[in-house]
Amino acid sequence: MSLAGINIAYPQARKETKPVFRVFPVSLLLLALIACGTRQSSSDPPDDVPRAHDAPAQHDDHATVDHQFDDIERWVAAFDDPQRDAWQKPEAVVDAMALQPGMVVADIGAGTGYFNPYLAAAVGPEGKVIAVDIERALVAHMTTRAANEGTPQVEPRLAAPDNPKLAPAEVDRILLVDTYHHIDGRVDYFRALRGALRPSGSLVLVDFKKGDIPVGPPERHRLDPMMVEEELSTAGWRLVGSPDILPYQYVLVWEVAPD
Numbered sequence: 001m002s003l004a005g006i007n008i009a010y011p012q013a014r015k016e017t018k019p020v021f022r023v024f025p026v027s028l029l030l031l032a033l034i035a036c037g038t039r040q041s042s043s044d045p046p047d048d049v050p051r052a053h054d055a056p057a058q059h060d061d062h063a064t065v066d067h068q069f070d071d072i073e074r075w076v077a078a079f080d081d082p083q084r085d086a087w088q089k090p091e092a093v094v095d096a097m098a099l100q101p102g103m104v105v106a107d108i109g110a111g112t113g114y115f116n117p118y119l120a121a122a123v124g125p126e127g128k129v130i131a132v133d134i135e136r137a138l139v140a141h142m143t144t145r146a147a148n149e150g151t152p153q154v155e156p157r158l159a160a161p162d163n164p165k166l167a168p169a170e171v172d173r174i175l176l177v178d179t180y181h182h183i184d185g186r187v188d189y190f191r192a193l194r195g196a197l198r199p200s201g202s203l204v205l206v207d208f209k210k211g212d213i214p215v216g217p218p219e220r221h222r223l224d225p226m227m228v229e230e231e232l233s234t235a236g237w238r239l240v241g242s243p244d245i246l247p248y249q250y251v252l253v254w255e256v257a258p259d
């Protein structure tokens, strides 16, 4: 399957180059803009110490963005805004992942854990949700959240910018929501990530469409899905689906390409 054959409906692009957004809602929009407007570093941290904020930016692609995700209150207000549910449709995203009770799923760039309760419900008490993030404060927040929500199957895990810290064949499913564009060196990152998947595993990638949408980062930080396809194909993945379930984001389902 190729994106050339997939109908991804984009809203009409505005003529002006400067992004202009409607108020929907203002607080979420502003926070989302801030959230995705800067980038994480690609420098190598020690194994469990994220160094997103002490190293200079080293872009090798213009779409990667850096940001500090350690202000918990701010990100809870943005990522867990109840109004997000209307367009994020977390149940529909989780349905698209075809999770089964007992499966192990990793959410890379899990943030405040917005998807964790939905993933936990889908895999059930016998399954596991590995909630990966590179921000220590977010990982701590997700640990508290899992206790408060009574989801012991959620295991927050501190990763490094260039390494999700998943063991070989550890997971059945991988989810990335609004995180792909934060990762540097994506071809190498995703080539290595194939090893974390069990046979019949899949990767579900959700990110913001280009065009005039009321939420998400500035258009220059949103990646064309054709570019995502090119990068992931080079990294040894094949596109197996593109369910048209979200108004402002594309959903791309990937499997490891046969040798």
Ligand SMILES: C[S@@+](CC[C@H](N)C(=O)[O-])C[C@H]1O[C@@H](n2cnc3c(N)ncnc32)[C@H](O)[C@@H]1O
Binding pocket: 035, 036, 040, 069, 079, 108, 109, 110, 111, 112, 113, 114, 115, 132, 133, 134, 135, 138, 159, 160, 161, 162, 163, 164, 176, 177, 178, 179, 182, 183, 184
């Ligand atoms: C825009 S937020 C999305 C959060 C969450 N997926 C959601 O939809 O609410 C991006 C998240 O990715 C994390 N992140 C950035 N670079 C990362 C990397 N290389 N590996 C894992 N997480 C990363 C950030 O710390 C942040 O929590």
